[in-house]
Amino acid sequence: xxxxxESGGGLVQAGGSLRxxxxxxxxxxxxxxxxxxxxxxxxxxxxxxxxxxxxxxTYYADSVKGRFTISRDNAKNSVYLHMNSLKPExxxxxxxxxxxxxxxxxxxxxxxxxxxxxxxxxxx
Numbered sequence: 001x002x003x004x005x006e007s008g009g010g011l012v013q014a015g016g017s018l019r020x021x022x023x024x025x026x027x028x029x030x031x032x033x034x035x036x037x038x039x040x041x042x043x044x045x046x047x048x049x050x051x052x053x054x055x056x057x058t059y060y061a062d063s064v065k066g067r068f069t070i071s072r073d074n075a076k077n078s079v080y081l082h083m084n085s086l087k088p089e090x091x092x093x094x095x096x097x098x099x100x101x102x103x104x105x106x107x108x109x110x111x112x113x114x115x116x117x118x119x120x121x122x123x124x
Contacts, residue, residue: 009118022096038092
Protein backbone atom coordinates (compact mmCIF):
# COMPACT_ATOMS: atom_id res chain seq x y z
CA UNK A 1 0.00 0.00 0.00
CA UNK A 2 1.30 3.45 -0.95
CA UNK A 3 -0.22 6.74 0.13
CA UNK A 4 0.60 9.82 -1.92
CA UNK A 5 0.24 13.44 -0.88
CA GLU A 6 0.80 16.29 -3.33
CA SER A 7 1.73 19.84 -2.42
CA GLY A 8 3.04 23.00 -4.03
CA GLY A 9 0.11 24.07 -6.13
CA GLY A 10 -1.14 27.62 -6.24
CA LEU A 11 -1.88 30.68 -8.33
CA VAL A 12 0.82 31.94 -10.68
CA GLN A 13 0.98 34.37 -13.59
CA ALA A 14 1.59 33.16 -17.10
CA GLY A 15 5.29 32.68 -17.68
CA GLY A 16 5.90 31.84 -14.04
CA SER A 17 7.10 28.68 -12.36
CA LEU A 18 5.96 26.24 -9.72
CA ARG A 19 7.37 23.08 -8.20
CA UNK A 20 4.96 20.36 -7.20
CA UNK A 21 5.97 17.74 -4.67
CA UNK A 22 4.50 14.33 -3.98
CA UNK A 23 5.42 12.56 -0.76
CA UNK A 24 4.90 8.81 -0.54
CA UNK A 25 4.44 6.68 2.52
CA UNK A 26 6.01 3.28 3.00
CA UNK A 27 9.42 1.79 2.38
CA UNK A 28 8.71 0.53 -1.14
CA UNK A 29 8.64 3.85 -3.00
CA UNK A 30 11.65 2.93 -5.14
CA UNK A 31 9.80 -0.11 -6.49
CA UNK A 32 7.22 2.07 -8.23
CA UNK A 33 7.40 4.04 -11.42
CA UNK A 34 5.81 7.44 -10.89
CA UNK A 35 3.70 9.71 -13.01
CA UNK A 36 2.04 13.09 -12.96
CA UNK A 37 -1.38 13.67 -14.47
CA UNK A 38 -3.69 16.66 -14.60
CA UNK A 39 -7.38 17.27 -14.96
CA UNK A 40 -8.96 20.53 -16.04
CA UNK A 41 -12.65 21.27 -15.41
CA UNK A 42 -14.86 19.34 -17.80
CA UNK A 43 -11.96 17.39 -19.25
CA UNK A 44 -10.55 13.93 -18.79
CA UNK A 45 -7.49 13.31 -16.67
CA UNK A 46 -4.44 13.46 -18.93
CA UNK A 47 -0.88 12.25 -18.73
CA UNK A 48 1.82 14.84 -18.04
CA UNK A 49 5.09 13.09 -17.15
CA UNK A 50 6.59 9.74 -16.15
CA UNK A 51 9.77 8.68 -14.39
CA UNK A 52 11.22 5.22 -13.97
CA UNK A 53 12.01 3.58 -10.65
CA UNK A 54 15.62 4.67 -10.56
CA UNK A 55 14.95 8.07 -12.09
CA UNK A 56 17.16 7.32 -15.07
CA UNK A 57 14.48 7.76 -17.71
CA THR A 58 11.67 10.28 -18.13
CA TYR A 59 8.85 10.82 -20.60
CA TYR A 60 6.63 13.83 -21.21
CA ALA A 61 3.42 14.78 -22.94
CA ASP A 62 4.10 16.92 -25.99
CA SER A 63 2.17 19.80 -24.42
CA VAL A 64 4.70 20.15 -21.57
CA LYS A 65 7.93 18.94 -23.17
CA GLY A 66 10.71 21.46 -22.69
CA ARG A 67 8.80 23.32 -19.95
CA PHE A 68 8.22 20.68 -17.25
CA THR A 69 10.74 18.39 -15.56
CA ILE A 70 9.93 15.35 -13.47
CA SER A 71 12.43 14.11 -10.89
CA ARG A 72 12.48 11.88 -7.85
CA ASP A 73 14.44 11.37 -4.66
CA ASN A 74 14.05 7.79 -3.49
CA ALA A 75 15.84 8.54 -0.23
CA LYS A 76 13.10 11.05 0.55
CA ASN A 77 10.25 8.99 -0.91
CA SER A 78 9.35 11.93 -3.11
CA VAL A 79 8.69 12.83 -6.71
CA TYR A 80 8.65 16.36 -8.09
CA LEU A 81 7.30 18.26 -11.06
CA HIS A 82 9.15 21.44 -11.93
CA MET A 83 6.96 23.61 -14.14
CA ASN A 84 8.38 26.57 -16.04
CA SER A 85 6.91 28.96 -18.60
CA LEU A 86 3.44 28.21 -17.34
CA LYS A 87 0.48 28.94 -19.58
CA PRO A 88 -3.20 29.47 -18.74
CA GLU A 89 -3.94 26.13 -20.41
CA UNK A 90 -1.82 24.43 -17.74
CA UNK A 91 -4.53 25.26 -15.20
CA UNK A 92 -5.75 22.00 -13.69
CA UNK A 93 -5.69 19.77 -10.65
CA UNK A 94 -2.39 17.90 -10.72
CA UNK A 95 -2.13 14.33 -9.44
CA UNK A 96 0.83 12.10 -8.77
CA UNK A 97 0.43 8.37 -9.19
CA UNK A 98 2.43 5.19 -8.58
CA UNK A 99 2.61 2.21 -10.89
CA UNK A 100 4.03 -1.27 -10.35
CA UNK A 101 4.02 -1.92 -14.10
CA UNK A 102 7.13 -1.86 -16.27
CA UNK A 103 7.76 0.28 -19.31
CA UNK A 104 6.19 3.71 -19.71
CA UNK A 105 2.71 4.14 -18.27
CA UNK A 106 0.66 6.76 -20.08
CA UNK A 107 -2.87 5.67 -19.09
CA UNK A 108 -4.63 6.19 -15.78
CA UNK A 109 -5.54 2.51 -15.49
CA UNK A 110 -1.86 1.59 -15.46
CA UNK A 111 -1.40 3.25 -12.09
CA UNK A 112 -2.19 1.59 -8.79
CA UNK A 113 -2.18 4.49 -6.33
CA UNK A 114 -3.18 8.14 -6.60
CA UNK A 115 -2.83 11.25 -4.53
CA UNK A 116 -5.67 13.64 -3.79
CA UNK A 117 -4.41 16.31 -6.18
CA UNK A 118 -3.21 19.88 -5.91
CA UNK A 119 -4.70 22.85 -7.79
CA UNK A 120 -2.56 24.85 -10.19
CA UNK A 121 -4.06 28.02 -11.60
CA UNK A 122 -2.24 30.10 -14.21
CA UNK A 123 -3.58 33.58 -14.82
CA UNK A 124 -3.15 35.40 -18.11
